[in-house]
Amino acid sequence: MNAAHPIDVPSFGASLFNLNALNDISPRVLWFTSNFQLQVTTFGTMCCLCFVLSRLYSSRKVFPGPPGLPLIGHIFEVPTIKTWLYFERLAAKYGPLVRLSLAGDEMLILSNASDAEELLGRRSHNYSSRKPLIYAGKYQSKNKRMVLLPYGETLKKYRAAFHQMLQPRVVGGYEPMQELESSKFLMDLLDQPSTIGRHCRRFAASLVFTLSYGKRLEDDDSDLTAVLDILANFTKDTYPGSHLVDTFPLLDYLPDFLSPWRAEASRKHKDEMKLYNRLALEVKAQMDDGNSELECFAARLWDQQQKMNLDLVDISYVAGTAFEAGTDTTASTVQWFTMAMVLYPEAQKRAQEELDNVLGSDGKTMPGYEHLSQLPYCVALTKEVFRWAPAAPGGFPHYSDTDDEYNGHHIKRGTMVIPCIWNMHHNETEFKNSYDFMPERFETTAAGSESITEGHYGFGFGRRKCPGQYLASKSIWIGLTRVLWGFNIRPELSEDGKPISVGPDNCTSGMTSRPIDFPVSITPRSVVHAETIRRTWEGYGA
Numbered sequence: 437m438n439a440a441h442p443i444d445v446p447s448f449g450a451s452l453f454n455l456n457a458l459n460d461i462s463p464r465v466l467w468f469t470s471n472f473q474l475q476v477t478t479f480g481t482m483c484c485l486c487f488v489l490s491r492l493y494s495s496r497k498v499f500p501g502p503p504g505l506p507l508i509g510h511i512f513e514v515p516t517i518k519t520w521l522y523f524e525r526l527a528a529k530y531g532p533l534v535r536l537s538l539a540g541d542e543m544l545i546l547s548n549a550s551d552a553e554e555l556l557g558r559r560s561h562n563y564s565s566r567k568p569l570i571y572a573g574k575y576q577s578k579n580k581r582m583v584l585l586p587y588g589e590t591l592k593k594y595r596a597a598f599h600q601m602l603q604p605r606v607v608g609g610y611e612p613m614q615e616l617e618s619s620k621f622l623m624d625l626l627d628q629p630s631t632i633g634r635h636c637r638r639f640a641a642s643l644v645f646t647l648s649y650g651k652r653l654e655d656d657d658s659d660l661t662a663v664l665d666i667l668a669n670f671t672k673d674t675y676p677g678s679h680l681v682d683t684f685p686l687l688d689y690l691p692d693f694l695s696p697w698r699a700e701a702s703r704k705h706k707d708e709m710k711l712y713n714r715l716a717l718e719v720k721a722q723m724d725d726g727n728s729e730l731e732c733f734a735a736r737l738w739d740q741q742q743k744m745n746l747d748l749v750d751i752s753y754v755a756g757t758a759f760e761a762g763t764d765t766t767a768s769t770v771q772w773f774t775m776a777m778v779l780y781p782e783a784q785k786r787a788q789e790e791l792d793n794v795l796g797s798d799g800k801t802m803p804g805y806e807h808l809s810q811l812p813y814c815v816a817l818t819k820e821v822f823r824w825a826p827a828a829p830g831g832f833p834h835y836s837d838t839d840d841e842y843n844g845h846h847i848k849r850g851t852m853v854i855p856c857i858w859n860m861h862h863n864e865t866e867f868k869n870s871y872d873f874m875p876e877r878f879e880t881t882a883a884g885s886e887s888i889t890e891g892h893y894g895f896g897f898g899r900r901k902c903p904g905q906y907l908a909s910k911s912i913w914i915g916l917t918r919v920l921w922g923f924n925i926r927p928e929l930s931e932d933g934k935p936i937s938v939g940p941d942n943c944t945s946g947m948t949s950r951p952i953d954f955p956v957s958i959t960p961r962s963v964v965h966a967e968t969i970r971r972t973w974e975g976y977g978a
């Protein structure tokens with residue numbers, strides 16, 4: 437994982453000013469970019485503003501960081517690919533708190549969990565907002581998408597709805613659904629072991645879809661394809677450097693005929709609404725038909741529509757957000773697990789020994805939640821997956837509302853404070869031999885389901901901490917534990933019988949990261965294990 441950074445990695449600035457990069461984003465943006473005069477004028481104005489502001493603040497002591505260019509700061513230095521590895525190099529050189537500036541946008545990279553707990557936790561009144569995004573926030577999401585909302589009444593209302601559905605006291609009620617979906621996952625691995633990446637994504641998506649809309653996703657479901665498309669677009673549109681207007685907000689004052697991106701973002705909003713409205717309204721229709729059994733996020737929101745003052749767009753986005761935020765993260769974590777098992781066979785063996793001791797080695801009993809407390813190594817292994825390969829390694833940026841002082845340094849209002857989870861998980865003082873996958877490091881902690889969320893920082897910090905953490909950690913525990921019980925995961929062999937080598941450096945970049953699909957051999961541990969998997973799945977009559 438400690439990969440050297442490729443030399444030709446595009447930087448944030450390069451993606452802003454490189455026409456080819458913009459061409460990838462949208463042909464219409466390319467047309468816009470060719471309006472050179474306009475760009476130069478806007479850029480000049482922004483530079484003057486940044487200059488005046490930077491002079492204003494220059495007398496205060498700020499955290500160290502690499503030397504930047506005048507006015508534009510580090511815009512050509514921050515890579516858009518595997519940014520967390522760049523943060524890792526910065527921390528090695530400048531320490532745990534590093535300041536960067538992107539054309540006037542201040543960033544503070546946190547590499548120690550204790551600093552994140554102080555700033556984002558204890559001082560959460562100041563550090564719980566998000567940087568306002570014009571393209572993805574104002575136009576694409578009409579300021580209703582929870583992950584992008586500034587801290588305020590709307591966010592509190594949405595988080596309260598999430599809390600009701602996802603607090604530890606309530607998530608126990610989802611165990612039957614999680615057991616069902618993990619059985620389907622095992623069945624898929626039995627039938628088509630070569631497409632394991634797709635099964636991980638389906639497992640994750642169906643769990644959260646059932647939570648949101650009360651119905652399972654079928655194989656190749658058109659809703660799944662549609663939502664994964666929205667998700668892919670959204671991830672791209674929120675990534676730093678994707679849209680010029682988010683770096684130079686003055687561009688938002690230009691009229692529509694000079695801003696084709698605005699119509700594009702609004703069209704995406706309409707497409708999203710078409711799908712999310714339909715799904716939310718289907719739930720409403722079932723409730724109106726007297727289906728009182730329907731237990732899902734959308735149904736709860738409809739029930740409380742008046743009390744919480746929610747309109748259709750609110751309900752659609754809140755339910756859709758659960759799906760968006762929960763799918764990629766859960767799927768990536770399960771995919772990282774498969775890679776860890778290929779690379780660390782000893783950990784796999786120890787987990788299987790524990791499972792056999794508790795359940796018997798005859799393969800007739802599949803583990804369930806009732807066995808969780810008897811399987812401390814499987815709990816430790818799940819925690820180690822979260823630590824070894826965090827699904828959101830670069831961390832999700834928080835945004836400060838007011839000026840602050842910390843350890844004798846000034847943090848300007850409107851700073852993006854980024855808790856770099858990757859760096860925190862590779863803090864050698866807290867996690868010795870941090871690049872190695874070692875579940876033993878968590879073996880001493882209690883093996884309760886809530887403990888899966890503790891001892892690592894994969895779910896973020898403070899008031900924006902992941903509201904899905906209890907559901908997600910239990911979903912992942914049952915998924916991993918059942919796979920370990922039923923299958924041997926080994927490197928795939930090449931034609932000449934040699935193990936095909938795989939490595940964690942071959943992964944995707946973005947807000948989340950997962951290994952690029954890799955060859956892996958996954959075979960049932962015995963005929964009886966395979967029969968038990970089949971029988972359990974048939975028992976659901978699904």
Ligand code: HEM
Nearest residue numbers: 583758761762765766827832895896897900901902904908
């Ligand atoms: C392995 C699984 C998951 C991981 C690693 C994960 C991680 C994260 C992280 C790092 C954040 C940002 C926290 C911060 O800003 O400090 C976040 C936010 C969020 N997560 Fe998760 N998550 C997972 C699963 C889920 C699930 C299953 C759901 C919903 C059912 C969910 C819903 C959300 C929401 C709505 C937010 C935005 C919260 C806000 O902005 O206030 N997540 N998650």
